[in-house]
Amino acid sequence: MAKNLEDLADQLKGKFKGELLRPADPGYSDARGIWNACVARNPGLIARCNGVPDVQMAVRAANAARILTAVRCGGHSLAGFSSCDGGLVIDLSGMRSVVVNEQARLAYAAGGCLLGTMDAATQQVGLVYPAGVVSHTGAAGLILGGGTGWLTRIFGMSCDNVEEFTVVTADGSVVRASARENDELFWALRGGGGNFGVVTEFALKLHPLATVMLGSGLCIKDEIFPTMRYWRDFMPVAPDELKWNLSLRVMPDSAGTAAADSRAPVLSETIAWFGERRAGQRQLDRVFSVGNPIAVTKRTIPFLELQTMADAEFPHGRRYYTKSGYFKTLDDDSILQMIDALSSVPSANSQIELAYLGGAAGRVGASETAFGTRDAPYIMNILADWSEPAEDAENISWVRNLFAKLRPAMQPGVYVNFMSGDEENRTKEAYNERWDRLVAVKSHYDPSNFFRLNQNIPPSQAPVGISRK
Numbered sequence: 001m002a003k004n005l006e007d008l009a010d011q012l013k014g015k016f017k018g019e020l021l022r023p024a025d026p027g028y029s030d031a032r033g034i035w036n037a038c039v040a041r042n043p044g045l046i047a048r049c050n051g052v053p054d055v056q057m058a059v060r061a062a063n064a065a066r067i068l069t070a071v072r073c074g075g076h077s078l079a080g081f082s083s084c085d086g087g088l089v090i091d092l093s094g095m096r097s098v099v100v101n102e103q104a105r106l107a108y109a110a111g112g113c114l115l116g117t118m119d120a121a122t123q124q125v126g127l128v129y130p131a132g133v134v135s136h137t138g139a140a141g142l143i144l145g146g147g148t149g150w151l152t153r154i155f156g157m158s159c160d161n162v163e164e165f166t167v168v169t170a171d172g173s174v175v176r177a178s179a180r181e182n183d184e185l186f187w188a189l190r191g192g193g194g195n196f197g198v199v200t201e202f203a204l205k206l207h208p209l210a211t212v213m214l215g216s217g218l219c220i221k222d223e224i225f226p227t228m229r230y231w232r233d234f235m236p237v238a239p240d241e242l243k244w245n246l247s248l249r250v251m252p253d254s255a256g257t258a259a260a261d262s263r264a265p266v267l268s269e270t271i272a273w274f275g276e277r278r279a280g281q282r283q284l285d286r287v288f289s290v291g292n293p294i295a296v297t298k299r300t301i302p303f304l305e306l307q308t309m310a311d312a313e314f315p316h317g318r319r320y321y322t323k324s325g326y327f328k329t330l331d332d333d334s335i336l337q338m339i340d341a342l343s344s345v346p347s348a349n350s351q352i353e354l355a356y357l358g359g360a361a362g363r364v365g366a367s368e369t370a371f372g373t374r375d376a377p378y379i380m381n382i383l384a385d386w387s388e389p390a391e392d393a394e395n396i397s398w399v400r401n402l403f404a405k406l407r408p409a410m411q412p413g414v415y416v417n418f419m420s421g422d423e424e425n426r427t428k429e430a431y432n433e434r435w436d437r438l439v440a441v442k443s444h445y446d447p448s449n450f451f452r453l454n455q456n457i458p459p460s461q462a463p464v465g466i467s468r469k
Contacts, residue, residue, distance in 0.1 A: 002086070004065045005067065016054055020045065020046070035136075036318075038320060039077075041070075041085050045089070048093060049092055051095065056172045059168055069090060074137050079423075095110040106204065108204075111202070119303070119307050123303060126208055132147060143159055144192065145159075145415070146415060151274070152243070153358060157191075160364055162203065163205055168200055187437075192370040213274075215270070215299075216295075216297050218269075223293075238356075246353075247353050249268060250265060272306065318387055322420055326376035328378070347384060352380065353382075370434055372413050372416070376411035416430050
């Protein structure tokens, strides 16, 4: 492969407008870095594209030479698909322009945008795009995998709010996909991941919003279980404007209370309200009337503050491993198993995240997009977060063991953006009855499976010898 890469670099040189970086080049070390240190890679060549022609050139040349190729936006792929060992990385970080049409409530975002890039542009005119919760996340990977965040219940998934994709396909062609043009590709891109090409521009539907009411608190000891039961029973009838997320973890040192115990279980709750102020106050009061929460805060904040408040909690360079899934109903035994698991959690940074989808996201029909499960609205993510390679085994084992205990009560399905790199056998599960339709789209646009570094949907007749390793 090394000679092929040298030939590729020579072929691109002089025509490629962006930057070509090889391991010996200044800047390579920084350019190869990705968010999850567990899956660090050493590509043989990084092609930092300066525009669509660069993307086309890199795709055509790499495909012709059968070079293993990853596509990078923000480098946040939990599974490490933003990079590869020894192959080519098509890096879109130089393509981060955002053009907002305030009157039409549309944003045209280039393929390399981070969530923070888009938020900063749309908030200049008081508009928002429903996306994730960490501003240094790459928008493309999030959107293509579905995209959940603070606004999911009121405005839907990220993929539900895309009007058009501009895509460079495996043969280097530029294709536009919308409800009016290439509609099967449009369907597949809304949840089907990076299987179908490099998205170089998204046309995104925007919504008016500038501020949010935010509440937070901690429930401890015997209050955790009844609070989770109340949340479970309340969220199916909660208004769309309410997003109430839970996180089970051990007591943070910053709690600053007499009850603080570095290994005590704690339920961290965060409540966001996106509607009329007085109604929001009533909703926050209702939430905080349960579980005798401590360290309670209630405030109105700018949307940009909401979108960046989790950034420091999930920095680049730490080690992350997850297993995720859905519950149609969340039974008492599953809740108790989650709480009990905290007694053996190796890292104080690890947590069990729980959110309820429903709302606008739940009203999109199962066949309208490629995104997976919508009828099992309780989504759980067991997230291990640690710093030392020597601690990999115990942290990964903790996640796997807890997931195995919970799995019998869960619905089939998994959110592809929460999948770790060892879960290739769950990709078909993520799409359930949509699988065959996705295979047909993949077979049409990428018959040789060139775009295979993803939660891969192989074409119906992938060439023998192709591997994503």
